[in-house]
Amino acid sequence: MLILSILIFLLSEVVPIDPVLMILGHQSTAEARAALTERMGPNRPLPERYTLWITHFVQGDWGKSYILGVDILPLVQRRLTNSLTLAILALTIIIPVSLTMGIIAGLHEMRWPDRFISVSSLLTISIPDFLIGLLLILVFSWWLKLLPGDSSLLGDTVDLMKHWPKLVLPSLTASLVLIGYIARITRVSLIEVMASPYIRTAILKGLPYRTVVVRHALRNALIAPIAVISTQIPWLVGGLIVIERLFNYPGLGVLFADAALRNDLPMIAASSMVAVTLIVLSQGVADLLYAVLNPRIRFN
Numbered sequence: 001m002l003i004l005s006i007l008i009f010l011l012s013e014v015v016p017i018d019p020v021l022m023i024l025g026h027q028s029t030a031e032a033r034a035a036l037t038e039r040m041g042p043n044r045p046l047p048e049r050y051t052l053w054i055t056h057f058v059q060g061d062w063g064k065s066y067i068l069g070v071d072i073l074p075l076v077q078r079r080l081t082n083s084l085t086l087a088i089l090a091l092t093i094i095i096p097v098s099l100t101m102g103i104i105a106g107l108h109e110m111r112w113p114d115r116f117i118s119v120s121s122l123l124t125i126s127i128p129d130f131l132i133g134l135l136l137i138l139v140f141s142w143w144l145k146l147l148p149g150d151s152s153l154l155g156d157t158v159d160l161m162k163h164w165p166k167l168v169l170p171s172l173t174a175s176l177v178l179i180g181y182i183a184r185i186t187r188v189s190l191i192e193v194m195a196s197p198y199i200r201t202a203i204l205k206g207l208p209y210r211t212v213v214v215r216h217a218l219r220n221a222l223i224a225p226i227a228v229i230s231t232q233i234p235w236l237v238g239g240l241i242v243i244e245r246l247f248n249y250p251g252l253g254v255l256f257a258d259a260a261l262r263n264d265l266p267m268i269a270a271s272s273m274v275a276v277t278l279i280v281l282s283q284g285v286a287d288l289l290y291a292v293l294n295p296r297i298r299f300n
Contacts, residue, residue, distance in 0.1 A: 001276055005057075008272045009050050012265045057273065063266040067259070072270050075255070080237070080274070082158045083252040087236035089171035090178075091229075098179045099225060102186020106221070107213065109191055118187070121180030133173040133246045140169060151247040170247045174240055178232055182225050189224040193217045219293045226293070230286030234278040238271070 044052075056063070062072040105117040124132075141149035151166040160167070193199060194217055202212045241253040252274070259267035 001273075001280060004276050005054055005273060006050065008269055008276075009053055012269050013046065013049075015263070015265065053269075057270075062270045065259070065264055065267050067262045067264045067267075072266055076252070076270055076274065078156050079250060079252045079255045082153070082156065082250055083237045083240070085158050085160060086167060086171055086174070086240070086249065086251060087233065089167055090174040090236055091233075093171065093175040094178050094182065095229065097175070098182035099186055099222070101179070101183040102225065103190060103218070103221075105183065105187040106190030106194065114187070117183060121183045124176050124180035125184075127176075129173060129177045130242050130246055132176050133169070133243055136169050136173055137247075149247070151249040153250055156250040166247075166249075170240070170243050170249050173243050173246075174236060182228055185228050186221065186225040190217065190221040193221040196220075222293055223290055226286055226289050230282045230289075233282040234275060237278055238275050 060073055062076070064070060065072055065075070068075070101117050101121070105114040108114045137149040140147045147168050148166050149169065151163075151170050153163060153166070158167075194213075199212060199217055202216055203209070238252045238256060240251060241257045243249070244251040244254045245257075252271075256267070256271035256275075258264075259271060
């Protein structure tokens with residue numbers, strides 16, 4: 001994270017953008033630009049600027065947005081809460097559905113449940129997320145009129161008890177994008193584990209088939225899908241740009257995308273650090289789950 005923070009800072013420094021002009025505009029006076037330059041410190045040595053930036057960032061002072069003119073940290077916190085809510089709802093659908101589908105397909109290899117799940121999974125993988133969202137809006141919002149197609153929030157603050165109808169379609173769209181992929185990974189992993197010698201030995205020893213699957217096969221077969229799920233968590237939190245834009249949902253992805261389009265350097269730096277933190281945390285949680293599923297990993 002420290003190395004990436006240095007790279008993020010250096011990249012923001014080489015971008016040919018004058019932050020003083022972005023804040024004050026081209027109509028500002030030379031005196032005003034000189035005063036702001038002295039206060040912001042872009043004329044200081046590079047190591048000093050990085051030290052000040054990372055120190056303030058760790059302390060919670062993320063600066064102000066060049067474009068919006070507001071403090072970055074409170075805005076990111078609100079948007080992060082919205083994105084985490086949507087990601088958690090999506091994971092409550094993705095994890096049980098995809099793992100169940102993959103396990104059923106893996107235990108019925110080359111039979112009709114496996115063929116049906118494999119074809120369904122391939123279909124969801126092949127359809128882009130914006131098309132899935134449009135189909136869901138068409139069916140549930142326009143035809144059936146059961147759920148709203150607009151997920152905008154007053155004040156950018158989500159209240160799950162109040163706004164849950166607005167979160168159903170975006171979370172379902174994000175879920176359908178990943179369910180098929182994770183189900184196929186689970187299927188392949190379980191098939192490989194079931195063909196292992198120790199599984200055949202357990203069956204030949206007379207252990208019940210249910211015990212062999214639940215206590216021996218699944219513990220190793222779930223390592224691969226957990227790795228995939230953990231790598232997708234940062235995308236669910238900060239990468240749902242198309243889905244958030246489609247449903248007009250005020251999430252983290254849209255905020256960061258707008259910052260990149262408008263060259264809002266402080267917001268871009270903050271978004272990059274948030275993304276790095278999410279990736280590190282998700283991988284750490286995945287490592288802990290590996291140790292729970294496979295005790296041998298604890299000694300390595």
